[in-house]
Amino acid sequence: MSLWLTIIVALVACLAGGWVMRFAGQKATNNAPAFRDMPLGVAFGWVLGVTLLIWVVYTYYLARTLPQPDANKYFFFRTAIEWFIIFAVAAWIFRVFGRLVGTAGSRKLFRQMPLTASFGLLVILSYALVAIFAGILAPYGQEQVLEGVAANIPPGGDPAMGGNPEYPLGTDQIGRDILSRLIYGAQNTVGIAFATTCLAFFLGGSLGLLAAVLGGWLDQVLSRAVDVLMAIPSLIFALLLMTIASAWAGSERWLLTIYMVIIIAVIDSTRVFRLARAVGLNIVVMDYIEAAKLRGEGLSYLIFKEILPNATAPLLAEFGLRFCFVFLTIASLSFLGVGIQPPLADWGTMVRDLAQFINFAAFAPQVAAAPLLAAGAIALLTVGVNFVVDWMLKRSSGLKE
């Protein structure tokens, strides 16, 4: 209760502080427009922001200076702040690099890019590189159980905390190197998600544009079918179909992965269908489509040469977003045990296998960090893709800052 009281008092203090700041600003700058027309809400926001910033810096200072084990309380906070700064700096350097190197077009692109987008681009690029060169980068095999090495070494590589510098991210419950498995996970999880999204777009995109151009009964049949599929909660539907698929696959475990790709692609293609149809309908009413129809052009010319070039921006943005959802669905299915099958390394499975360590968070945060590594890898990519998609959407809609 006293926590809530503190927060309320702090907020009221910020409000008062905001009023005082605005008043002082008006006096000091002799009624400059910036202070004169400032609403109280904005002044409050400024003071609140500055207060929070001071609190964050102070807490970080505490985390650095307090002796163990008190500092352990702030372990996650400290890690988050440090990584936030590292990512921001990396994104900034990446953007500066992009502004200096490359063609005139790419340099211009980087000049207009916000920091968030360059961060997202950096993340996507690094993931792609890691996935492609996983075999070279990973110190051990993804299925290799290390002989003579203890299982469950916590990450951090600090012997005082029970770590081992040879395995900087520790080992899992049967003694496999987590770093290697994370790297191979990029290949498996991201690769499969990418293939699934492509399939979903091929299906949903072509059918959606077809429905938009032809209309009539075809549009009705396709749209109602999509409505039916969309009415069923997608994760539960996927689980149900995966259960059936695992009966079909029998002992051929690799078949299950193929089935999963198809099932998720079909379920997600319904969303793509909706978007492609809506975008297509807006383009179909344009006069240039009418001109092409009156010229006597065929259906494939209309769809691929006239409509598709105008639909790429929204479809590409949706591709990024859809990729995140597919990726999360695969991770969820793997977490539930019906997705990518062991011994293949997969981030969803890794989170599930190490999940019980989360209980150690209160007194041994390094141990609890083990399952969070894979979860963090998932979150980082999702956030990165979203940043890039936001930026692309903003560019294609022509909004200005």
Place this chain on the structure above:
Amino acid sequence: MTDLVVMRDIEIEGRSDEVWMPIIKGIDLTLKKGEVLGLIGESGAGKSTLGLAAMGFARDGVRISGGSVEFDGIDLLAASADVKRGLLGKRIAYVAQSAAASFNPAHKLIDQHTEGPTQHGVMSKSESEMDGIELYRKLRLPNPDEIGFRYPHQVSGGQLQRAMTAMAMSCRPDLIIFDEPTTALDVTTQIEVLASIRDIVEEYDTAAIYITHDLAVVAQMADRIKVLLKGDEVEENETREMLSHPKEDYTKSLWAVREFKRPQKPAVHTDATPVVSVQHVTAAYGKVPVLHDISFDIHAGRTVAVVGESGSGKSTAARCITGLLPPSEGVIEFDGEALPGNYRQRNKMQLRQAQMIYQMADTALNPRKTIGEIIGRPVQFYMGLTGREKRKRVEELLEQIELPGSQYIDRLPSELSGGQKQRIGIARALAAEPKFIICDEVTSALDQLVAEGILRLLAQLQDELGLSYMFITHDLATVRSIADEVVVMKDGQVVEQGPKDEMFTPPHHPYTDLLLSSVPEMDPDWLTNLLAERGVDNIGDAAVGKMD
């Protein structure tokens, strides 16, 4: 008289591609109390931007970078947000071009009308409602007691525009800025709006800035006219003086636009086969009938103008000819041969012979294709030319539309001006080497000078290639300059048709007469005389008639 608005050396900049570009380059403007100033110029001249700056306001991405704006002694650029809030809506009001887009569709007209006065504490809500009804009456809206209690979609465009003027008047402002208030309206509706705006501005002695690109309109409304060109002032003078003795060349060229006129061609032999013959065509959208038994012929090398208000069925007639809307009765004949009703059943040859040019070049050209691809496609599709031959043909076509080839061939439509885009639309139609072209309002989205250039080009192409045009338009000035024959349509029927000179000389069908007399003329007394001739009450009655 004292000065109400004094703008000194106004400079305005707009942001494009991270750079601030000048929009207005140092213009002075003074407006006395009760005076109406007309601002005219082409699109992009900065008329609207200057009008908004008179309110001390700049749109997003635009800033007033220099000069001063004084309204009744108050410096608007330095004034605080509170002071401006007290002025805008109360002493300064704004009437936008599209009333339909400016009213909130979810609220009744009167509720939006009373918002200003109650917010500013001028009147109570019930007083303001009474006052609103009074204003509706003065603006000659039909059923003034009830019309305010409708939603915006329940009244016509012209009525909405007057309701918006009433709303601007609600606090009896000292200054109203009218931004092209009649541009989107038909000529017959435009008169009603012009007359009511002029009367109410006079009655309350309100000063106004009237922004338009139509000279004839501004001649009726303004005491003084200021001509703008690309952010600079060309000249300013009293209306009568300006109309009779324009000083600058640019102004003279604006005045001269309406002088382009083709001579009447001799009558066609009665036994000649028309290129296109529309015979007793009736058509409907679903169950809604649009065309009732229309017939007209278009002969080789002739231009037939189809005129009428919006909703008269002129564009639908074009859709029937192209086969987009198969007629339910009647036939379309091409060179004496009946065409299938649906374009899907027509062969490539039949499709090639009839081409179309659209009103909005923006939506008629695929924004993701280069000019070369847009014009090249019909060349390849119909003529089977590829590679170098195709490019050569495209360059020839660009030459014909007076856009020298190599410079434009790789550009995208967005890199061209409105007039240039329209020329590309013409080139695309020409690429099919047709006999007959439908021009659907091709000049109505363009500035007068540019529109005249397009008309001259079309006339020249007709002489060279012997094309036939069906020219759909609501602008009678265009008809006068280019048509050989005229078809007047109303409510899906042909009211009257015949050679142009016959149509423009009395006696007319009453509807043709209404259309003809509604076209604004450059004479500043035209509106006054016309209203006197028709009798003011007639207009109100006509409006009531339309409501039912």
